[in-house]
Amino acid sequence: MIGAAAQTAWYVYGVVRVSDARVAGVDAVEHGALAALVERVSLDEFGEDVLPERLNDRQWLEEKARAHEGVLVRAAVAAPVVPLRFGTIVRERDDVASLLARNEEPFERTLALVDGRWELGVKGWQSEPAVEDAGGPASGGPASEGAASGRAYLEQRRAERRRADVAAGERATVAAAAHERLLARAVDGVVNRPQPRELTGRDDAMILNGAYLVERDDDALGREVDSLNLEYGSRGYSFELTGPWPPHNFVVGDDAA
Amino acid sequence: MSSRELARSSNGGGPAQLADVLERVLDKGIVIAGDIRINLLDIELLTVKLRLLVASADKAREMGIDWWEGDPFLSRRAQGGELEDRLRRLEQAAGLRDGREEES
Numbered sequence: 076m077i078g079a080a081a082q083t084a085w086y087v088y089g090v091v092r093v094s095d096a097r098v099a100g101v102d103a104v105e106h107g108a109l110a111a112l113v114e115r116v117s118l119d120e121f122g123e124d125v126l127p128e129r130l131n132d133r134q135w136l137e138e139k140a141r142a143h144e145g146v147l148v149r150a151a152v153a154a155p156v157v158p159l160r161f162g163t164i165v166r167e168r169d170d171v172a173s174l175l176a177r178n179e180e181p182f183e184r185t186l187a188l189v190d191g192r193w194e195l196g197v198k199g200w201q202s203e204p205a206v207e208d209a210g211g212p213a214s215g216g217p218a219s220e221g222a223a224s225g226r227a228y229l230e231q232r233r234a235e236r237r238r239a240d241v242a243a244g245e246r247a248t249v250a251a252a253a254h255e256r257l258l259a260r261a262v263d264g265v266v267n268r269p270q271p272r273e274l275t276g277r278d279d280a281m282i283l284n285g286a287y288l289v290e291r292d293d294d295a296l297g298r299e300v301d302s303l304n305l306e307y308g309s310r311g312y313s314f315e316l317t318g319p320w321p322p323h324n325f326v327v328g329d330d331a332a
Numbered sequence: 333m334s335s336r337e338l339a340r341s342s343n344g345g346g347p348a349q350l351a352d353v354l355e356r357v358l359d360k361g362i363v364i365a366g367d368i369r370i371n372l373l374d375i376e377l378l379t380v381k382l383r384l385l386v387a388s389a390d391k392a393r394e395m396g397i398d399w400w401e402g403d404p405f406l407s408r409r410a411q412g413g414e415l416e417d418r419l420r421r422l423e424q425a426a427g428l429r430d431g432r433e434e435e436s
Contacts, residue, residue: 162370
């Protein structure tokens with residue numbers, strides 16, 4: 076704390092049209108038709124030398140990730156916005172303007188794509204605990220040494236695997252069918268990796284992790300989620316709508332640099 | 333505009349699930365080279381996802397989770413036996429591992 080004030084840099088959350096520069100209630104740097112939603116941050120927090128440690132501080136990461144998302148959500152519910160990846164930071168305010176200039180094309184294309192639309196998420200779950208094998212015996216447990224029990228063990232494993240294959244096939248079929256139906260109700264859609272239980276904290280297995288770009292005034296995706304629940308509920312599947320999200324999954328093009 | 337309820341999460345309209353937020357802000361969105369180099373592979377918390385791999389690679393593959401196979405960083409790591417230990421430490425440090433393991 077002694078001496079000069081902490082050095083700062085500019086954190087860039089996202090990009091909007093210049094007419095929407097005030098939409099998220101944060102500072103904005105304008106360049107031509109575009110405006111970057113920015114905030115001055117301290118290099119004590121976001122400097123290269125401290126970042127690796129910060130990123131592994133769960134509380135810090137959660138706080139910053141939610142702050143990043145919060146700014147983008149405020150923008151997204153009101154105006155088209157291009158979400159930038161977490162941690163986009165430049166040194167000087169002028170550098171923000173050149174960032175806008177350099178990437179004008181992907182920004183404009185994304186703004187055009189997401190105008191009047193937003194992203195909704197749909198997660199599909201299977202309530203039956205997915206095939207129980209918990210990795211236990213596979214590592215060669217303290218089972219008996221006998222050949223007979225060895226064979227029985229192998230056969231049991233094989234039967235488990237067959238059941239697992241059938242169950243996995245069914246899950247995949249349901250997930251694919253659901254995604255296809257949801258996609259038909261959206262402008263675009265992507266399937267992301269299902270999140271493991273360690274991240275969801277739920278006993279249910281995630282079978283579908285989809286993101287869909289929809290018109291803001293269109294309820295069709297939500298209705299499709301309802302009908303998926305009606306149809307598949309009795310088989311232990313459920314579907315859940317999340318969002319609206321900033322259109323993270325529907326950006327067009329990355330920085331060539 | 334309809335009055336459709338858009339729950340932000342399954343928690344009855346509470347804040348979005350952290351996993352959903354992290355997945356989006358760390359893994360999606362336009363990537364622009366800034367002045368501060370931020371290496372998201374530094375986020376060891378993300379490797380918590382590897383729990384599935386450790387538990388059962390076959391199971392993960394069944395679920396279509398095989399992304400680590402194309403990732404030299406992760407697959408190299410996955411060879412090592414120290415991975416499990418490392419994850420356990422990380423998860424404990426991160427408070428992501430609950431008491432389930434203790435009751436064995």
